[in-house]
Amino acid sequence: MSNLSDSWAASPSGERVGAVAYVMRDLRDAINSGVARVGDRLPSEHALAARYGVSRTVVREVLRVLETQGLTVTRSGRGTFIAARETVEQLRFGDYSAADLMEARPHIEVAAAGLAAVRRSDAQVESLQDLHEKMEAATDAEEWVRLDAALHVAIAAASGNPVFADVLDRIRSALASQSSLVDLSPGRRAAADAEHRAVIAAISRGSVAEAEDTMQFHLDQVKEVLLSMP
Numbered sequence: 001m002s003n004l005s006d007s008w009a010a011s012p013s014g015e016r017v018g019a020v021a022y023v024m025r026d027l028r029d030a031i032n033s034g035v036a037r038v039g040d041r042l043p044s045e046h047a048l049a050a051r052y053g054v055s056r057t058v059v060r061e062v063l064r065v066l067e068t069q070g071l072t073v074t075r076s077g078r079g080t081f082i083a084a085r086e087t088v089e090q091l092r093f094g095d096y097s098a099a100d101l102m103e104a105r106p107h108i109e110v111a112a113a114g115l116a117a118v119r120r121s122d123a124q125v126e127s128l129q130d131l132h133e134k135m136e137a138a139t140d141a142e143e144w145v146r147l148d149a150a151l152h153v154a155i156a157a158a159s160g161n162p163v164f165a166d167v168l169d170r171i172r173s174a175l176a177s178q179s180s181l182v183d184l185s186p187g188r189r190a191a192a193d194a195e196h197r198a199v200i201a202a203i204s205r206g207s208v209a210e211a212e213d214t215m216q217f218h219l220d221q222v223k224e225v226l227l228s229m230p
Contacts, residue, residue: 019054023062026052031071031082042072042080073227083227093177101171101178102223106216108167109152112159113199113215114208119160128154128200136193144189145179151196155215158203178222185225195221 030036042048045063049056063080066072073083093101116124131151138144149172156168168175183189195218202210 019052019058020061020065023048023052023054023058024065027062027066028071036082038082038084040082041078042082044079073224093181094171094174096171096174098178098226101174102219102226106219108164109156109219110212110215112156112161112164112168113203114212115159115161115164116155116203117206117208117211120158120203124154124158125200125204128158128203132193132196132200135196141180141183145176145183148179148192148196149173149176155199155203178226182222182225185228188225191221192218 027036027042036042042063043051045056045059048059052059063072063074067074067080071082071084072080074080120128128151131147131154135144135147135151138147152175153165153168153172156164159165183192195214198214199211199218202214
C-alpha cells in the first residue's frame, strides 16, 4: 500500500466553482481515472488544504462526502484510503444502492438505539434477547440474515418512534440482502453477533450513549466490510 503521489493534483485555477466542488471534482476524477489507485493513502488534511489552497474545513467536508459515497475509508490512526472507484455506488440491494444504505442507516439506527435505551419495555428487551439467541444458534445462512434484519427492525420499534420503525420495516429486505453479502466475509458473522450483543446490553441497561456508540460501531464495521470488497 502506497502513499498517493503528488502528480495527480493541481492547484485551483481561476474557474469560478466553489472550493468544496472544485476539490471534490478533482479527487473524484483522480479516483475514477485510476490515477489515484485503490489502496493509496490520501495526503493528510493539512497537506490537502495546502495543495489546493483551501481551508481544512473544506477538506474535511470533501472527505466526509467521499466516504459516504464509498470512495474512501478513514481508519483511525492510519489515515484516509482510496477504497473503491464507483463500484460500491453501483452495488445494489433491492431498490437501494450500498451507498444509499451506508449514508442513511446511521442517521436512523444510531438515534433509534439511543431512544430504545430509555423507551423500551421489558417485553421488548426480552424479544431482542430472544432474536439474538436465535441468531447465535442459527446454522442456516438465510435464517441468520432474516433474523439480523428482524433484530434491526425490532430495535427501531423499541425506540417508540413509529417513523424509525416504519422506515426500517420498509427496507427490511434490503437489509437482509446486504447482510447476506457482508456475512460472506470470514469471521464476520461471529463479529456481528458480538456487536449485536453489545447493542442489546446497552439498551437493556438504559444507557443512551452506549447504545448509540455500539450501534455506530456495528454500522461502521458493516461499512468497512463492504468497502473492502473487490
